[in-house]
Amino acid sequence: MAVIKTRDLTYTYPGATKASIKDVSITIEKGEFVVLTGPSGCGKTTLCRCFNGLIPLFYGGKLEGEVVVAGCKVVEHSIYELARHVGLVFQNPENQLFALSVEKDVAFGLENLAVSRDEMRKRVDWALQITGIEDLSERSPHELSGGQQQRVAIACVLAMQPDVMILDEPTSFLDPVGAQKIFEVINELNKELGITVILVEHRLDLASKYANHVIVMDEGKVVLDGEPRGVFNSEKARLIGVGVPKATRLYQILGENGIRLGRVPVTSEEAASLLREVLKRD
């Protein structure tokens, strides 16, 4: 069942002459782990904003085509109605935490939805536990590291129990270890809780092993859409300047030199085991 479906989606920001996204038609199934990638300024963030109603309600501008999220036509609903279905985690963790303690921040969305206090307590503790930050519940966001802050931001959205979670470059302010942890948390949400994940990311080396659907955008258009191995292995992805995983790139270089691996690897572990097979055979 499709949880997000767009048809010929075109959007122009107010005051802009050129459309930021053009004729985007994609379908995202329930439970998928989608990696959305492409060069900077290609419209990834704009597309994410279309999924929870920030576009067109918050930004204004001109929206054509159709977006349906969790059965709701986006243009016919307010942002807070969509917030029950779609959670959005932003790039800068600092600017999405506004309470004086972690706990209170996680509860913010639930308070807005007027959830009862007992239920709220349960859900807050649950979200803190899944993201592994129970011990930070009393701390102030300012005292936390970037990675911890981003996990709090994820917990904030998770507590609202959305069907879809969109993470817009959640690791760009983090070091590789922090990023790795965030990816593991996101993967758990997807695999254990069945939440559909849309991850906007440049660091494909780390992120792509979790994905089962990759969408590549360029200049406002979707240029590649499909399962990861096929997308990463295509010539087009490399030419656009997508950071194709090094394992996949290695596969291609070996191929050019006449060495065929069994299948397209995405992670270095995969590449290593495939190489081992080849070496043994020789």
Place this chain on the structure above:
Amino acid sequence: MSMFEGFRFRRVSSVIHRLDPRVKFFFVCVLFVTAILFSKLPPLILLFFVPLPFVLAAGVQREWIRSMRGALFFAVIIFLFNFVFTYFSTQYPQLPSASLLERSLAMTLRFLVLVESFSVFFLTTSPDHLGLALEQSHVPYEFCFAFTTAVRFVPVLADEAQTIMDAQKARGLELERGNFLKRVRNYIPILIPLIVGAIRRSLELAEAMESRAWGASEKRTNLYVLKLKNADYLLAFGSVLMLIFAVYVWRYVPVPTLITLLRL
């Protein structure tokens, strides 16, 4: 930045910190009213000592002394104004009398009591608690939210200001150069990026708020709730008693000045 240190609330817990902020505020108001009622020195001296046990119990002596030291400058001005102006307008050719000295001292002490009681309140109430108290006193939520968010972002903006200052200094900006006016003008290249950054930040904040169902329901709920405990009732009761006693003394008992007391 030391300038912002005062705004940074340290999370401490004590009997006093745990008191309900509404009751604490009521107590401070009673102190305030009592200080206004009396203009003689002896009751004001007594009043000065009333908040001291709270300071000690909360363990905020050092911060308290710092805030009192800050008030000292104004206290000296108030004393001089009272003393000099009254002296020249009433007793001028003669030497100033002891009662004039006492009256000026009383005015100064009254000011110190006011500062003292408010500093005790703010030193022992977390902004979190204060926001909650505002909310439960039916202040519109937008204001409470603006208040707690402002407190939340003070250290963030302080860090940002420091970064901008370093960046501008690295480009050759000299902050400590020239006369007073020049120095003030030196800060313009710091202020503009700071303000622009803050506006950008507020846009991102607004986006994050919208995405988390801001404004979804008329009557929002709250994770915490303030409940009056025994200690709160005790303080409230004590404050009422004190108020009644103060009004009674003010109305019916002739309060002696320190000079007449000493003469006895």
